[in-house]
Amino acid sequence: MKKMLLIMTAVLFCFSFPAQGQDLKSPVHLRLASQDLGSAWYVYGANFAKLWRNVLPRGSTIDVLPYGGGPANSFLIEKGDADLALSFTAVANWAVQGKVLHKKKIETIRGLAGSLDRYYLAVIATKRSGITSLEEVAKKKLPARFVSQPVGSTAESSMPLLFAAYGMSLEDIKSWGGSVTPTSTGVAQAQMTDGKADIWIQVVTAGHPAVSELALSTELNFLPASEEVIKKMMESGFEKTVLPAKVFKGQDKEVPYVGFPTVLIGHQDLKPEVAYLLTKTIVENRDALMKAHAGFKDFKPEEAWKLPQYGIPLHPGAEKYYRDKGMMK
Numbered sequence: 001m002k003k004m005l006l007i008m009t010a011v012l013f014c015f016s017f018p019a020q021g022q023d024l025k026s027p028v029h030l031r032l033a034s035q036d037l038g039s040a041w042y043v044y045g046a047n048f049a050k051l052w053r054n055v056l057p058r059g060s061t062i063d064v065l066p067y068g069g070g071p072a073n074s075f076l077i078e079k080g081d082a083d084l085a086l087s088f089t090a091v092a093n094w095a096v097q098g099k100v101l102h103k104k105k106i107e108t109i110r111g112l113a114g115s116l117d118r119y120y121l122a123v124i125a126t127k128r129s130g131i132t133s134l135e136e137v138a139k140k141k142l143p144a145r146f147v148s149q150p151v152g153s154t155a156e157s158s159m160p161l162l163f164a165a166y167g168m169s170l171e172d173i174k175s176w177g178g179s180v181t182p183t184s185t186g187v188a189q190a191q192m193t194d195g196k197a198d199i200w201i202q203v204v205t206a207g208h209p210a211v212s213e214l215a216l217s218t219e220l221n222f223l224p225a226s227e228e229v230i231k232k233m234m235e236s237g238f239e240k241t242v243l244p245a246k247v248f249k250g251q252d253k254e255v256p257y258v259g260f261p262t263v264l265i266g267h268q269d270l271k272p273e274v275a276y277l278l279t280k281t282i283v284e285n286r287d288a289l290m291k292a293h294a295g296f297k298d299f300k301p302e303e304a305w306k307l308p309q310y311g312i313p314l315h316p317g318a319e320k321y322y323r324d325k326g327m328m329k
Helices: 040-052 070-079 089-097 134-140 154-165 170-175 185-193 209-217 227-234 272-283 286-292 294-298 316-324
Strands: 015-017 022-024 029-034 061-068 084-088 109-113 119-126 145-148 179-182 199-204 220-222 239-243 255-260 262-267
Touching: 022 272, 029 040, 029 070, 040 061, 040 084, 040 262, 040 272, 040 286, 061 070, 070 084, 070 089, 070 109, 070 154, 070 262, 084 089, 089 109, 089 255, 089 262, 109 272, 109 316, 119 154, 119 209, 119 239, 145 154, 145 185, 154 170, 154 199, 154 227, 170 179, 185 199, 185 209, 199 209, 227 239, 227 255, 262 272, 272 316, 286 294
Parallel strands: 029 061, 029 084, 145 179, 145 199
Antiparallel strands: 015 022, 084 262, 109 262, 119 199, 119 220, 119 255, 239 255
């Protein structure tokens, strides 16, 4: 994993911190957990770093870690291997509350900004596979070949919950002659293109780069979730949502899915003045973020403070920013 580490170091400019009544003068060294290369989250992290480079003191560094994913990022925060991380509302809540994938609460997690985008737990099949629904896979015991994101990612961790909602399990799929392969975004895309995989379970934004590229070369079916399945998934913290029509090539109809927005979380020991500045920079630069990635078109800065509604406590520095801006009273 260490061999994959791509360090994005920013040599930064001096910046005063009048909103806190003091100057932030000392360099800070931050590690932001994202996901594998080629993922939307890695692009998010790279662009957060670009914004932060203009406001942090000279000599500061930002390392964007190209591994992890939702659940894994919570553990990186807990172990002190990351200062910041991208997560989802449901996934961060699992960690804070100590449920679903967590045997105990991770009490070091604090929220900085939410409502960054809209993600969908997408189930994507190649048309050549002939598969039109996961109900069909379960009912006919089809030997479907699944790919997903790496172990510890949100998609990989959500698969058992999704399969259970359809009345099947990972073991069932393997016993029917199918397979379930967690792998990198690039490998999953290549296997779908080459006909070595039938179904890709992936958390995607509108305009997700890897899925958009795949749709240009391979005919796809975006398999909808039934109302019954959606209700079962909502019990684990997912939200009911709809992928708009024509987001991807060949996807001409709306697709009912479950999903969640991305959130930026951090360690409780992150200095309040640093958390304040990082939060301010993200919330006040929506236009720049939209130019960097299409997923940010769903960013709602005015709702970025609402993490406690999902059971995620705010970092004191972030909370002060939201109160100073009049978003919280």
